[in-house]
Amino acid sequence: MCQTCGCGDPEIVPVELSERILAGNERTARHNREHFEEHGVLAVNLMGSPGSGKTAVLEATARALSGRRRLAAIVGDLETDRDAERLRRAGIPAAAITTGTACHLDARMVHHALHGLDWEALDLLVIENVGNLVCPAVYDLGQAANVVALSVTEGEDKPLKYPVMFRTADLVLLTKMDLLPYLSDIRVAAIQDALARVMPEPALIPFSARSGLGMDEWVRWLERRAATPATLLQGACARAGE
Amino acid sequence: MHEYSIVQALIDRVEAEARARQARAVHAVTVRIGALSGVEPELLASAYGLCREGTLCGGADLTVERAEARWACPACDCPIAAGEVLRCPACGVAARLLGGDEIILERIEMEVA
Numbered sequence: 001m002c003q004t005c006g007c008g009d010p011e012i013v014p015v016e017l018s019e020r021i022l023a024g025n026e027r028t029a030r031h032n033r034e035h036f037e038e039h040g041v042l043a044v045n046l047m048g049s050p051g052s053g054k055t056a057v058l059e060a061t062a063r064a065l066s067g068r069r070r071l072a073a074i075v076g077d078l079e080t081d082r083d084a085e086r087l088r089r090a091g092i093p094a095a096a097i098t099t100g101t102a103c104h105l106d107a108r109m110v111h112h113a114l115h116g117l118d119w120e121a122l123d124l125l126v127i128e129n130v131g132n133l134v135c136p137a138v139y140d141l142g143q144a145a146n147v148v149a150l151s152v153t154e155g156e157d158k159p160l161k162y163p164v165m166f167r168t169a170d171l172v173l174l175t176k177m178d179l180l181p182y183l184s185d186i187r188v189a190a191i192q193d194a195l196a197r198v199m200p201e202p203a204l205i206p207f208s209a210r211s212g213l214g215m216d217e218w219v220r221w222l223e224r225r226a227a228t229p230a231t232l233l234q235g236a237c238a239r240a241g242e
Numbered sequence: 243m244h245e246y247s248i249v250q251a252l253i254d255r256v257e258a259e260a261r262a263r264q265a266r267a268v269h270a271v272t273v274r275i276g277a278l279s280g281v282e283p284e285l286l287a288s289a290y291g292l293c294r295e296g297t298l299c300g301g302a303d304l305t306v307e308r309a310e311a312r313w314a315c316p317a318c319d320c321p322i323a324a325g326e327v328l329r330c331p332a333c334g335v336a337a338r339l340l341g342g343d344e345i346i347l348e349r350i351e352m353e354v355a
Contacts, residue, residue: 104244
């Protein structure tokens with residue numbers, strides 16, 4: 001009842017919350033991150049457009065790390081588990097998440113998928129997100145690092161058009177570099193300039209799963225990240241809590 | 243389009259708050275969305291319009307406040323405009339985002355008995 005005059009009218013009260021709407025997802029992501037930290041697993045969220053070469057990056061990475069590091073993948077797609085099958089053929093244990101209509105993975109889906117993998121024994125878990133340059137960037141999964149696969153065929157200005165994705169990236173793999181000689185209008189310097197305008201600490205590795213270009217640098221980047229999980233984790237948690 | 247999943251989380255949170263306070267109705271919901279949050283205010287509003295049916299938000303208007311992206315040098319505090327290279331021209335330090343990535347439920351107006 002109205003407290004002012006007792007007239008019997010209902011009272012309308014404002015409730016100030018200032019709460020993050022995705023707080024529920026962020027709680028689950030923290031839980032995943034604790035799991036990964038506890039078991040010394042480097043979790044990487046690999047994002048990029050459909051066809052940017054995410055699965056090919058993983059296949060080539062598995063060949064490069066073979067016998068040195070234990071790698072597995074969680075693969076998100078709207079339909080089919082073709083990518084997971086592709087990865088299994090390449091010798092990578094892989095769990096598929098079929099999202100139906102959802103355009104991204106969230107922390108709960110990743111947590112659920114962990115039950116299908118012997119993940120505690122891993123060195124590196126790559127979460128291959130749904131092919132999409134927008135939505136996946138919004139959801140923390142508990143990863144230690146975000147990597148974006150950007151193919152040279154996508155154009156020079158992709159980072160400027162999709163700043164949210166590239167702002168959250170720790171590393172960009174510039175994929176399909178073997179095609180660069182056929183693309184007269186694409187300059188790597190222009191892509192680097194675009195990245196510098198959306199990514200405060202731009203990091204780019206020119207990469208080709210076909211020729212092996214950039215593989216050594218990419219593996220060194222992963223090894224550095226894996227060697228310092230505590231530091232990584234602090235960085236990732238700070239980002240999640242921003 | 244992830245705006246539907248964000249609206250679902252929003253409505254769930256509003257309903258939980260309204261129930262906790264034994265509200266008779268929810269009149270208004272205000273959110274703040276940053277330009278670098280990855281959420282489109284128009285898509286969020288249309289998703290809200292569809293999802294609120296049959297929930298405690300059925301009669302609650304949604305207001306979307308927008309927050310611009312604000313970058314600055316962490317060393318000298320000088321602002322760096324969106325679209326510029328994100329590195330302080332004076333200090334050479336990587337810019338820091340001060341705001342613009344928010345996806346925030348600011349306030350709910352509800353009717354209490």
